[in-house]
Amino acid sequence: xxxxxxxxxxxxxxxxxxxxxxxxxxxxxxxxxxxxxxxxxxxxxxxxxxxxxxxxxxxxxxxxxxxxxxxxxxxxxxxxxxxxxxxxxxxxxxxxxxxxxxxxxxxxxxxxxxxxxxxxxxxxxxxxxxxxxxxxxxxxxxxxxxxxxxxxxxxxxxxxxxxxxxxxxxxxxxxxxxxxxxxxxxxxxxxxxxxxxxxxx
Amino acid sequence: xxxxxxxxxxxxxxxxxxxxxxxxxxxxxxxxxxxxxxxxxxxxxxxxxxxxxxxxxxxxxxxxxxxxxxxxxxxxxxxxxxxxxxxxxxxxxxxxxxxxxxxxxxxxxxxxxxxxxxxxxxxxxxxxxxxxxxxxxxxxxxxxxxxxxxxxxxxxxxxxxxxxxxxxxxxxxxxxxxxxxxxxxxxxxxxxxxxxxxxxxxxxxxxxxxxxxxxxxxxxxxxxxxxxxxxxxxxxxxxxxxxxxxxxxxxxxxxxxxxxxxxxxxxxxxxxxxxxxxxxxxxxxxxxxxxxxxxxxxxxxxxxxxxxxxxxxxxxxxxxxxxxxxxxxxxxxxxxxxxxxxxxxxxxxxxxxxxxxxxxxxxxxxxxxxxxxxxxxxxx
Numbered sequence: 001x002x003x004x005x006x007x008x009x010x011x012x013x014x015x016x017x018x019x020x021x022x023x024x025x026x027x028x029x030x031x032x033x034x035x036x037x038x039x040x041x042x043x044x045x046x047x048x049x050x051x052x053x054x055x056x057x058x059x060x061x062x063x064x065x066x067x068x069x070x071x072x073x074x075x076x077x078x079x080x081x082x083x084x085x086x087x088x089x090x091x092x093x094x095x096x097x098x099x100x101x102x103x104x105x106x107x108x109x110x111x112x113x114x115x116x117x118x119x120x121x122x123x124x125x126x127x128x129x130x131x132x133x134x135x136x137x138x139x140x141x142x143x144x145x146x147x148x149x150x151x152x153x154x155x156x157x158x159x160x161x162x163x164x165x166x167x168x169x170x171x172x173x174x175x176x177x178x179x180x181x182x183x184x185x186x187x188x189x190x191x192x193x194x195x196x197x198x199x200x201x
Numbered sequence: 202x203x204x205x206x207x208x209x210x211x212x213x214x215x216x217x218x219x220x221x222x223x224x225x226x227x228x229x230x231x232x233x234x235x236x237x238x239x240x241x242x243x244x245x246x247x248x249x250x251x252x253x254x255x256x257x258x259x260x261x262x263x264x265x266x267x268x269x270x271x272x273x274x275x276x277x278x279x280x281x282x283x284x285x286x287x288x289x290x291x292x293x294x295x296x297x298x299x300x301x302x303x304x305x306x307x308x309x310x311x312x313x314x315x316x317x318x319x320x321x322x323x324x325x326x327x328x329x330x331x332x333x334x335x336x337x338x339x340x341x342x343x344x345x346x347x348x349x350x351x352x353x354x355x356x357x358x359x360x361x362x363x364x365x366x367x368x369x370x371x372x373x374x375x376x377x378x379x380x381x382x383x384x385x386x387x388x389x390x391x392x393x394x395x396x397x398x399x400x401x402x403x404x405x406x407x408x409x410x411x412x413x414x415x416x417x418x419x420x421x422x423x424x425x426x427x428x429x430x431x432x433x434x435x436x437x438x439x440x441x442x443x444x445x446x447x448x449x450x451x452x453x454x455x456x457x458x459x460x461x462x463x464x465x466x467x468x469x470x471x472x473x474x475x476x477x478x479x480x481x482x483x484x485x486x487x488x489x490x491x492x493x494x495x496x497x498x499x500x501x502x503x504x505x506x507x508x509x510x511x512x513x514x515x516x517x518x519x520x521x522x523x524x525x526x527x528x529x530x531x532x533x534x535x536x537x538x539x540x541x542x543x544x545x546x547x548x549x550x551x552x553x554x555x556x557x558x559x560x561x562x563x564x565x566x567x568x569x570x571x572x573x574x575x576x577x578x579x580x581x
Contacts, residue, residue: 086323087321088322088343090320093304093310093379094310096379097310097311097379100378100382104382105386106383106386106387106441109386109387110440112383113303113343113345113566113567114343115343115344115569116440116567118344118435118567119435119436119439119566119567119569120440122435122436122437122568123438123439123440125437126437127437128435128448128449128452129434129435130432130433130434131435131567131569132342132344132351132355133342133343134341134355135322135323135326135340135341135342135343136323136338136340136341137321137323137324137327140338140340142364143359145362146363146364147355147362149362150358150361151358154430154460155460156432156456156460
């Protein structure tokens with residue numbers, strides 16, 4: 001039978017805040033422009049990864065969140081990426097469409113797929129692991145759980161990063177968490193929902 | 202573990218409405234790739250596989266009002282309808298719907314013909330699901346050019362996890378100015394119909410199509426095609442360029458074969474991705490040689506359809522299923538002479554061959570790769 005799975009670290013990027021395991025580690029004015037906010041996280045965290053600057057905002061969000069998640073420990077090689085969002089790459093699609101009639105830009109076009117973010121994260125951490133990108137109307141924990149459990153049961157992953165990285169009209173919403181056997185919060189819908197949308201009681 | 206099977210299927214493409222018509226076209230060696238005028242190109246046009254909307258509307262009129270749906274929605278709905286027609290007893294309350302697409306209704310961007318929210322892939326999926334009355338929320342797999350096969354893997358895994366009893370996987374993508382101009386900006390579009398793995402290949406041709414397939418346990422036919430397993434692996438090398446060593450494709454195939462205890466020589470047919478760009482086809486040749494598949498009969502279906510993006514691996518899986526059932530290897534159309542640095546056994550004409558096991562592979566932007574094994578099972 002399947003091994004019991006648990007949720008370890010989690011990262012949220014939302015409303016001008018970066019929250020790691022429930023603690024705010026970076027905060028700016030929620031009205032700040034997205035590009036400046038992303039750059040401020042990169043600088044404050046002291047990341048040194050020049051490829052960051054050529055990414056579109058969606059990939060930057062995914063990259064930054066994963067860099068923060070893996071900050072103290074590089075991921076194991078069998079760390080699978082199970083990601084989803086609602087708006088696919090629509091912001092970048094619109095940006096590309098602006099260039100389309102004059103000089104179509106290959107460097108923008110390449111980011112008009114949501115799974116490019118998985119490529120960026122895989123390159124940064126040299127992960128040659130299982131990847132999938134799903135689109136759901138909203139954060140839907142059940143899909144992460146079902147898809148991830150089968151990856152574990154079949155021995156295709158030793159850890160999984162479940163990610164929700166959504167961007168539309170510059171509104172962003174990022175939630176990443178790491179799943180593996182061992183210890184942590186139970187890997188179920190209720191716990192995932194609580195971690196995704198913490199309520200301050 | 203209980204196996205799932207590739208049950209009824211449908212392909213809606215320029216080569217025909219329904220799998221039967223598509224297989225007939227392939228038998229006759231027909232290609233969907235014709236010259237279409239388009240001002241994006243300096244030659245005044247481009248070779249592509251395009252379905253005239255008039256034909257789609259004529260077919261769609263039988264089941265709904267064509268004005269209420271986008272071109273892509275109509276194509277996907279037509280594909281699903283055919284699968285449902287073949288399965289009148291299918292219970293929609295416990296059947297999942299998984300949509301594979303890369304760009305969905307992207308041709309509608311900047312137009313005001315439909316509500317803007319139809320640009321959301323989840324919304325398009327919801328419109329399709331409610332046309333038929335699926336009770337469970339649909340989910341979309343959008344993982345570049347491996348989407349179609351990855352959606353089949355997802356269907357299998359979500360059935361295994363107990364989420365659905367059966368799943369209809371349906372995919373579609375259009376030939377849009379958005380995608381044409383993008384690939385043109387990469388100088389990746391061929392000035393003539395694409396020639397996968399050939400020494401005179403000059404890039405891809407794009408095609409549009411939709412397809413649908415029912416996945417589930419309990420195939421009742423005497424001979425049926427089982428989904429055995431699939432693995433994905435990222436190149437971790439480049440977001441748009443194929444790996445020079447074919448690393449991700451090599452890993453996805455070798456992990457799959459070792460997980461299933463299959464030796465390369467047991468595989469009867471290899472359905473490659475074969476886009477006909479210089480680097481992609483070379484990458485595949487290297488990966489196939491590294492995994493010991495150089496002698497396995499191989500084809501690319503891109504010469505028939507063009508690259509149909511999020512549908513391509515779905516269509517090619519359906520065609521592979523029928524290859525296995527019919528014991529027939531389909532020629533890699535438009536192949537001239539080998540133009541890759543490693544040996545491959547390209548299928549030059551349709552031939553009869555007893556088949557049991559087939560391997561489907563796909564690769565895409567973002568460095569993604571997938572390998573899937575299909576097996577024919579015969580009841581005694």
